[in-house]
Amino acid sequence: MAPRIGFSQSLAPKYSNEFLSIGVGARALGMGGAQVASTHDVTSAYWNPAALMGIQHKYEFTLMHSEYFAGVAQYDYLGFSTNIKSESQVAVSLIRFGVDDIPDTRFLYDANGALNYNNIQFFNAADYALLLSYARDLSDHFKVGMNAKLIHRNVGKFAQAWGFGLDVGGIYIKEKLTLGLMVRDITTTFNAWSHNAELVKEIYAQTDNEVPINSVELTLPRAIGSIAYEWNLGEKFNLLAVADLDMTFDGERNTLISTSLISIDPRLGIEAGFQKIAYLRAGIGNFQYIKDFDGSKSLNFQPSMGLGVVLNEKFQIDYALSDIGNVSETPYSHVFSVKVSLEKLDAEFRKFKGWNR
Secondary structure (H helix, E strand, O other): OOOEEOOOOOOOOOOOOHHHHOOOOHHHHHOOOOOOOOOOOOOHHHHOHHHHHHOOEEEEEEEEEEEEOOOOEEEEEEEEEEEEOOOEEEEEEEEEEEEEEEEEOOOOEOOOOOEOHHHOEEEEEEEEEEEEEEEEEOOOOEEEEEEEEEEEEEEOOOEEEEEEEEEEEEEEEEOOEEEEEEEEOOOOEEEEEEEOHHHOHHHHHHOOOEEOOOEEEEEOOEEEEEEEEEEEEOOOEEEEEEEEEEEEOOOOOOOOEEOOOOEEEEEEEEEEEEOOOEEEEEEEEEEEEEEOOOOOEEEEEEEEEEEEEEOOOOEEEEEEEEEOOOOOOOOEEEEEEEEEEEEEOOOOOOOOOOOOO
């Protein structure tokens, strides 16, 4: 049987590079991913690079690890940021989402037709992203930033892709109110896929599947608008409330608001702080309509909660517990992140002010 050659139905499929939509940092994930207007540390490089101007130390590092689907998938993030003069900031971020040790059973049967488990090999399927970020102060109220990102995706030796894209972000601060806007893949991200078809040609022919061909996948722009407001509750307590609207333009999605032109997924988060030492967080997002067996639909969402502790001026530990939406027998994922801040900046270092948190 001759194998069929596959052709891509769409150059811009839904959920292209979707691993970049998971989020980084236990603080953010504990708040339901509502961060575009509330972030102000090294993780801002991912959420909104303009907010890197809120960093109060010369050097800031962060590391995050989490596991999904009962440990099958590993998600890791590493970030670093430092200032350039008083009105600009740079950052480098590395993200990996992967499934390791996948059995390759193509040679499970030897030449004599006998079952030989020693012939099983293993490979991984992983997605990588490198973000190079730059932020700049325009005034006490306006901050801007951008990301240049390099993407690499591989499925063992069978296929790999390289992509490049740009993100831009902005922040407006007015006392306790912060407005944020993040536009990802603003120029459309191009992902060039190359397939080693010879490795799978026989298997695809036996199973009547299409042999994949080299192709280009486009990641369309998405915009996230955000608003955050902070209250001081006495001298020791403060409360931060955040709302994000994640807007996609790649066709109708299963979101709370969905049309053929735009789909909107809201995210809500709160953070209660005690003397800027201990934090309690909660959030909801990922609203979806689930169809029941009787044909009726019910609204489902992803809740999350988290804790944060500032051990001293240099170290902060954050934890988040996130429910991926009751679509798995093991729905809860534990997320841990550590932040290290070195050499606190002088209060007069920044040319422009704005953040008072």
